Amino acid sequence: MANETVNYKEERARYYKILFGLLFLTAITFIQPHIFHAGTFVAQMSIAIVKAWLIIMYYMHLKGDNLIGAMGIFSLFLVAVFFIITIAVDVSHFQFGSESYITSAPHAN
Amino acid sequence: MAHAYVPEIATDREGNEYEVQGWQDDFYGGKLGFWLFMFTEVMMFGAMFLTLTYYNTLHHEDFLLASSHLNRWLGGTNTVILLISALTMGLSLLKMRAGDVKGAKLMIWATILLALIFLSIKGVEWNEEYERGVFLMHGELLASSSMPFGEKLFYGMYFTMTGLHGFHIIIGIGLMLWLLKRINAGKVSPEHHILHWNIALYWDIVHLIWVFVFPYFYMIGAGDIVGGAHHG
Numbered sequence: 001m002a003n004e005t006v007n008y009k010e011e012r013a014r015y016y017k018i019l020f021g022l023l024f025l026t027a028i029t030f031i032q033p034h035i036f037h038a039g040t041f042v043a044q045m046s047i048a049i050v051k052a053w054l055i056i057m058y059y060m061h062l063k064g065d066n067l068i069g070a071m072g073i074f075s076l077f078l079v080a081v082f083f084i085i086t087i088a089v090d091v092s093h094f095q096f097g098s099e100s101y102i103t104s105a106p107h108a109n
Numbered sequence: 110m111a112h113a114y115v116p117e118i119a120t121d122r123e124g125n126e127y128e129v130q131g132w133q134d135d136f137y138g139g140k141l142g143f144w145l146f147m148f149t150e151v152m153m154f155g156a157m158f159l160t161l162t163y164y165n166t167l168h169h170e171d172f173l174l175a176s177s178h179l180n181r182w183l184g185g186t187n188t189v190i191l192l193i194s195a196l197t198m199g200l201s202l203l204k205m206r207a208g209d210v211k212g213a214k215l216m217i218w219a220t221i222l223l224a225l226i227f228l229s230i231k232g233v234e235w236n237e238e239y240e241r242g243v244f245l246m247h248g249e250l251l252a253s254s255s256m257p258f259g260e261k262l263f264y265g266m267y268f269t270m271t272g273l274h275g276f277h278i279i280i281g282i283g284l285m286l287w288l289l290k291r292i293n294a295g296k297v298s299p300e301h302h303i304l305h306w307n308i309a310l311y312w313d314i315v316h317l318i319w320v321f322v323f324p325y326f327y328m329i330g331a332g333d334i335v336g337g338a339h340h341g
Contacts, residue, residue: 012200015200040332047324048323059313060317078152079155
């Protein structure tokens, strides 16, 4: 099993540092729309990506674990590729705007 | 005794005995296997987020308007609760690895409590939506209602994704209760804590999903159009 020596104080301190970092970023999430309105979506998703990086690297202990990290990137890549192919095929087969309930919906409103 | 291991013996044609390699102590293998499972979660929620993004590009203004009507404060409170629960779960694992089994159990109970509070707040929020006629196959989300189609899509995805996330929270509570049972039975200990490690990983991915769910549903409508119509 895991033959490891645990530096309890150091690891606990790291957990709290990350907690405060995440709380700070959560506060920014709330403040951001009051600072600037344009680009809220991009700003919110950017903050989420930074938070996710902190969680993955430190809470999920992936820092230094290149194999699992590479597998994670690969699984995201797979989702993106399949989604793009599916959407590309789907969209390329639209011959008429009214053919799709989804795409024709804005005009139907 | 925990993990009493009886080695398997293989015998060759000359009658020589060999101990078959056991993998019960393969910590990295156990971790890697669980990560493979978690990648399926990433792909499932990833596909949902991509679908959400596709609809968002088609009905952007409807999405912003619908988002502005969600209760940002309840969602934000849940964000902080889940964040703290990730800490308590992480500390429980750290305490277990350091040999403090009692402290580890206490932290798991704290995580369960926070998870229950999260679910309660989510219940209040869903009830609030239901009261104003927004719920799956109900009121404004019925095909016959006058609500713009983009808003219907937004709420449909909102209930689907937060519901699926809530289901993961419930599963997480079950896993933590099972973990406590295994710790009490001596099956999980500072020397054999792979189960604890993996359940902590599971809880982190539940948190990770919420990190994207919260801004995507609750915050995108806070700026561009209405600046938080009802609750902001």
